[in-house]
Amino acid sequence: MKMEPALLQKQTLNLTMTQELQQAITILQYTAHELTAFLEMKEMENPLIQLESPIVQSVDPRYDMVKKRKITNQEHDQKKWLEQMAEPTENLADHLFSQLLMKALSEKQRKLAEQFIYNLDPNGYLTITLEEAAAAEQATINEAEEVLEIIQSLEPAGIAARSLQECLLLQTKRKQSTPALVIDLLSGFFTEFAEKKWKLLSEQLSVSLQEIQKAADFITTLDPRPGIQFDHERTQYVIPDLILEINDGTLELRLFERNLPDIRYQSDYYNTMSQIADEKVKQFLNDKRQDYRWIVRSIEQRKQTLMKVGMAILEEQQDFFLKGPSYLKPLTLKDVAEKIDMHESTVSRAVRGKYIQTPSGMHELKRFFSQALQTGANSDTEQASAAQAKALIEAMIAKEDKKKPLSDQLIADRLKEKGLKLSRRTVAKYREQLRIPSSTKRKRYE
Template sequence: MAISLNTRVQQQFTLTPQLQQAIGLLQLSNIELEQELAKAAEENPFLEFEPNPQIESNLSESSERLEQMQNSWTSSNKISQDDEDDWTERYERIAHKQTLLEYLEEQIHLLNVSAKEQSIIIYLAGCLDNRGYLIDDIESIYLEIKNELNGDELNSLGLIEAALEKLQSLDPPGIGGRNLAECLSLQIDRILNKSNINESEWRLAKYIVKNHLNKVGSKDWLKLKQASGKSEAEVLKAVELIRTLQHNPGAIFDRENDQWILPDIVVKMVDSLWVVESNPNAKPRISLNSEYAKILKESGQERGDGVLKQKILEANWLIKNIAQREETILKVANEIVRHQQQFFSVGAIAMKPLVLREIAETIGMHESTISRVTTQKYLSCPLGIFEFKYFFSSQLNSGNGAPISATAIQELIKRIIQEESATKPISDSKIAQILSDQGYEIARRTVAKYRDLMRIPAVHLRKK
């Protein structure tokens, strides 16, 4: 075998620390950026940081609000004084960062189960939708993970069922339900384990939930009386208890509901045109500490290779990257508003189809950069506050060939439902037919999907 040495020229792209920092800053929300800058200022004497008073006060309010919700789950378990500081820190983290999955994983790691069962429970938790429901059936989940189980089908299905029971025992109550009836039943089971409750009323509530929930939606009290053998007063009391339960146990982890938002951009009308400008209240308050820099320059140490020189370089990098972050956000917002002018005048019905690639090509940036910019960045306009991502939606074709966005279709569905009769609500099939008559060929299952996304109940639950 002949051995030889060859010289080869090869291009290799390496992320510099400065570029890594720029990418990291770009994907942070205003609140996360505030926390990152505070940390940087603690570690670098050349940075002068002034906390944003609006963010600080609202972080505190958000934390207290979520703490009250969390306490309602654990009212039967008194928190010791020794643990109070840990819980306060945990609530603060939940209020601004923690997701439903992260909260469940914390509890799963404390369960006394085998490593295999723990991994299955975590997998099931990852299958939950944003309401906290397990929408996939057990058989489908088994097919997805059967290679990891290394057992026969019967035992494997049993493992998944057992893991689901463990998941359903976690907080918030009702988590892991496969439908509304199971979700409510799980919550009632928790209540039945408590003392000082009217057990007969709650057992009737559970019977109705498991067997006749559709009659609650239609307010068919007569059939509920006949089915349960109870008086109308008893039935109405049970229904009242059912209505106190949480239909969507995962909803409190929805960022839009629980996280206070400071918009990055303000949209205004100028000369009949919607334009953008940076929100001055959201600008990061960080600068170079001129006194430290002056002392360093006068001592001549800035020409050295020591720690101080590195610190001042890092401070300059950060300030430059913050400015670049603001500029990029402004560019993306400007293109979004330019593309969606009609939305700001008319509303969601006028939303145009838009994908990340279009913005990326227009401003000459990579699609992944646009994705980072549009996540957890918000604009304020007369219609409200919206995340940048809201303005991106897929294209559907109407009967006349004109494109329409999925967001506009959702708005049409919402308007149809808003105008329906309270006693005769419109089914998903009928909504699909109405849209078809208007020139939009939308399948019934698509209508159902969009209705669920807007959290509008099914037809039998809307009937009054």
Template sequence: MEMNLMQKQSLKLAMTQELRQAITMLQYNAQELTDFLFEQSLENPLIEVETPYSDYSSTKVSKQTTTHDHGMELYTRKTESLQEELISQLNELKLDHDEYRIIKYLIYNIDKNGFLMETDEELIHELGIPYSQLQICIEILQKFEPAGVGARSVKECLSIQLNGLDRDTSIAKQIINEYFDMFVNKNWKEIAKKLKMSLGELQKEIDLILTLQPRPGLNYYQDQVNYVAPDLSVEKIGEEFVVLINDKIMPRLKVLNEYSSILNGQHEKEVSAYLKDKNTQVNWLMKSLEERKSTMLSVMNCILHKQLAFFDKGPAFLKTLTLKEIAEELSLHESTISRTCKNKYVQTPFGLFEMKQFFHQGVSADGEELASTSVQVFIKQLVDEENKEKPLSDQKLVELLSQKHGVEISRRTVAKYRDILRIPGSSKRKRFS
């Protein structure tokens, strides 16, 4: 084997730390950007971060309700847990020590659905009590609000709620207890046959059951309620739509004045060099913030231009659009467009939308490309307006989409969009008069 020494010339892109930082900042939403800048301020004595939030400590926002003049609550709000609500009701009852202790133990064994997690055998062993005493305490717990709490299953939960209603619920309870699987699968004709009643009479019982809450604990299983503030907004001013950035939620950087004399004066070389390096870092961060703002505005203006029909007429007029189209229009890389749209929200005349929602693959509609979400809007409208006694089949939806909207798609695609919208099939949407 002969060994040779060869020289090869090639071009490589060396990504500096500053460039990586600028790319990272681009994909942050307002809250993530604020956290990032506060982290930078801990390492750089020159940085002062100004935020619209009144209570900011360290690098995390205090999790409490914060309302601003743009009319939106930005972060999170603590709500009372299911256990706290049940303990509050327990404290209002006059019970002996043992009953109080047992029911409190049961409360802390309730899951997020509001169901008791452990079996009678497990509870008897853990509490060291007889079966009869356990059942008395469970019965007391099952009288608490929300109705149905303390059940072991959806069937028992619904039965408890039916027992609490001030009306005859015997047939509804029979449906739940004896024909539950048929009820879940909406086999209405089979249930009506078993109960020897008309479909119209059965419909009244079904409507009653559907008013119940099969998982009563879920309303309490939201210990933090999240709110989103838009990074951008699109408003119609006169005859034109304009893109505005929401500066009210954006952090700002300042250089602390007390260090300016050291930067400009005659001090120790090491101190001066250190502060000049940190000053360069601040300037770079400020430049990156401006570039981030400029890129967001450019991308959103391009989206506005491509989706003008949506902003003028609504979601049904959303057209097909890809990241590649915007990237080519702005002479940017697709990944830059993707980072710009990540976790960013836009306030539009038709509500709040995530930026990525404006990008969709399309279907043919009267010779034009229409976004799949627009087709889903059409399907939902047709289903909402249908005769519930004679619901539209998927094939009929295909025909109506073609006739009314010029949309040509297959029955299989209609079924897929219907599943996305969580609309059941025609047989399960059928109602009886």
């Protein structure tokens, strides 16, 4: 077969995205925090953009000096909240080092202590071995073990443990009221106890199931994460994108824009700089003006899309907002997309990380999307959602007899009686998603 180069003309149809479309899609999926950060970055890049913060207001000092206002409870609470934000917090390392000041440690012991303390995870567990700590400070295993015992004697109890088993045992040693059976279970039969093989333990230890239950109740009073109280992670506040109000049974939806900065066009700057004859300067200004227009247009499209999606959700989930979570209906992205005549991917981007503030609390928009489940009803209008199924499962388990907890199959049978057909495996999946243990681990022996 002879191959020769040749010139061919071929017509193809490709879908390309303009820069404006790409930016509109990106802005649509931004959360309120992300959009604010994006606008602040654009303000630094574009001299024609000026942002005005909605929470910053000008004050006339002359008027403010003579005006005496009554401080409301709301203002007092806000002031107190702001003061609390600035309060210093002690972390776990500082807490432990302050206790070590009372200990007479050699220089080598102090360095070993630093190795252990700086290698604790947020829960207070040790993340390095004795060998690693000893090698780092050129110490023996016995020297490292001696220092570790000193740290484990500090508060909070259970700190610097290398496993959950050791953490719990360290705490039991501090409590004089610890039953002997608790220590036996944790030290010699920890795996069997955790897997709730209590009948086997009852035979091996010659104790009743009721005694093991009492030991288990005591163990639940121990702290499996002793260091977490010092993990002062800064609270992440959620800003809603939509506000729902109910007035006389009527649902009213609006955008929440108070947190977003206003975008101002620097016309004076543009007019002044455009008088310069330099073509590069004029091209730069034209590019930045176009960039400003694209941003404003994209933000306006974002608002319109959010309102359309929000109204569609509102129309489909009226019972949820008026009657409660148990009335959540099956709803898919495709349903909303068809309702508002948009692509499914656009709806997906619109609900990403977005929240709605309602009289019943803050809800993530994606919560209102749930696949329909098969029911026993013949009517197509009677459907149940996965959220409803989970709510029913949770309610059944909450009311069950803990001495005879419901199995997954029994839950499936009772749901079928209510007109909801779920397999045992689906019930187990939903139960695990709710973080509810199996019936064998829920059983209590009184």
